[in-house]
Amino acid sequence: MNAYEVLKERGFIDQMTHEDEIKALFEKGGVTFYIGIDPTADSLHVGHFLTVMAMAHMQRCGNRPICLMGGGTGMIGDPSGKADMRKMMTVETIDHNVACIKNQLSRFIKFDDGGAIIVNNADWLRNLNYIEFLRDVGVHFSVNRMLSADCFKIRMDKEAGLSFLEFNYMIMQAYDFLELHNRHNCVMELGGSDQWSNIIAGVDLIRRKLSKPAYGMTFKLLTNSEGVKMGKTVSGAVWLDPEKTTPYEFYQYWRNIGDNDVEKCLALLTFLPMDEVRRLGALEGSEINKAKEVLAFELTKIVHGEVEATKAQEAARALFGKGVVAGSVPTTEVAAADFAEGMDILTLLTTIGVVPSRSEGRRAVQQGGVKVAEQPVTDLEFQVTADLFTDGKLLVQKGKKTYHNVVLK
Known part of the structure; x- marks a missing residue:
């Protein structure tokens, strides 16, 4: 060709x-x-x-x-x-x-x-x-x-x-x-x-x-199935420099993209043969997660090397094994309209009950104990917007053991 x-x-x-x-x-x-x-x-x-x-x-x-x-x-x-x-x-x-x-x-x-x-x-x-x-x-x-x-x-x-x-x-x-x-x-x-x-x-x-x-x-610009530019996380752009975006964070970004975006990203951002791209893209239900793992690994390998890609994959699988991604954590449905203009992090934490009060939420953020979509949030004014959700879901973490899924309705 x-x-x-x-x-x-x-x-x-x-x-x-x-x-x-x-x-x-x-x-x-x-x-x-x-x-x-x-x-x-x-x-x-x-x-x-x-x-x-x-x-x-x-x-x-x-x-x-x-x-x-x-x-x-x-x-x-x-x-x-x-x-x-x-x-x-x-x-x-x-x-x-x-x-x-x-x-x-x-x-x-x-x-x-x-x-x-x-x-x-x-x-x-x-x-x-x-x-x-x-x-x-x-x-x-x-x-x-x-x-x-x-x-x-x-x-x-x-x-x-x-x-x-x-x-x-x-x-x-x-x-x-x-x-x-x-x-x-x-x-x-x-x-x-x-x-x-x-x-x-x-x-x-x-x-x-x-x-x-x-x-x-x-x-074509790299956009998701809703037409929104890809490459944005809570902490900012997804960089190729490991000092700006670690190999693990880079891997996790691709591991967590929307189901409808997997085949396109495999085609555009990896060297996998198109027959394999189409096979992986056709997977449905929970099977699509296998395709996301392949995408994340292949892309991380190209950018950061096979050693770092393997480390990132093993770390991600360990997190998955805890049941964090598997659906065993508490879930709260919140209206999508509430995130149209952004919801500040303290309001979100109290709304979903991760903290009992804004003052406790403030302490958790200031102490570096809050993550959104696995990215640390240290700014008390940080706004959670709809584009941070993947397939209508967002994982919020406080400390090492408290996880909570936010689902748009």
Whole structure:
């Protein structure tokens, strides 16, 4: 199978700029493509990992990846999908984050023996001559067309609007594609579906300026069956850095996903053959837990190695053996509407009777004795929201022995 067939079968592909030409390109193989990553943190998270897996599949099919670090674009920040302007980072922070992400990527992509390469757009963006850039690149962009892009619409409707700083981001990303085309004969840009407008801009720039073929493809964002982005826990994002999200926490996140999301995640986030993915995804009832174990183990093995995956699996099974997950703990039904705007942790603890009073709940939280969905809660103002529930259930723990299931009704 070529890369297009693999990505299509596994459910990655969302949109393409020139479908027939892209199919023909992949049939020949040897495609040089790139995926850009802005260094907004010193670690990749689960949302990034989907595109990293796509990159890995592409490489396995004989194509050449370019991992573009956004040391230049990161100084502005992508407004796509953001309701407010991103926090500005210092050059030192950006460069530190780039170094950390480069190290992580080497675990998933092969960079030796003429394989993938890593480049940093700081090399050509940080010292641009603004007038020359406007004359050479800006002339190819229509402001009317840019304002119609989905990535700008949400911001244009807000009172704060869209800053001129952020408005430049699309042009800069398009210029990245042009530079990579000239430097490395890169002919395709890949990214999440929220990058569609930015990717089209780069494709159009190369075709207008150089009269050469260029292509774009986007992947579906990693969402659950309700359309909510995956990768969020009580303690924040699910990171690939073990110092931010431990291998056990990482394993447990995938072990506890909703039943309807198992097959999709097996297809997108593991290298298991699709026949096995479909077999596991078809399991029903309590049997689906076997598929969740496979998903959690395979994904943890890819990110943290087999040793850590085995440790995490054994620890999770020990917890399961206590009957905590098996349904032998007390359960309280609470109206889903109560969590629409969030319920503070102290109200939840008293509502389900885990503590007799708010003052005792306050002490338990301050002493680090409260967990929600197996994640410690130390903030007295922490809000429990509906998106923290899995299949309408949420496990609350106080101390080492008190467990309580909260079920939405």
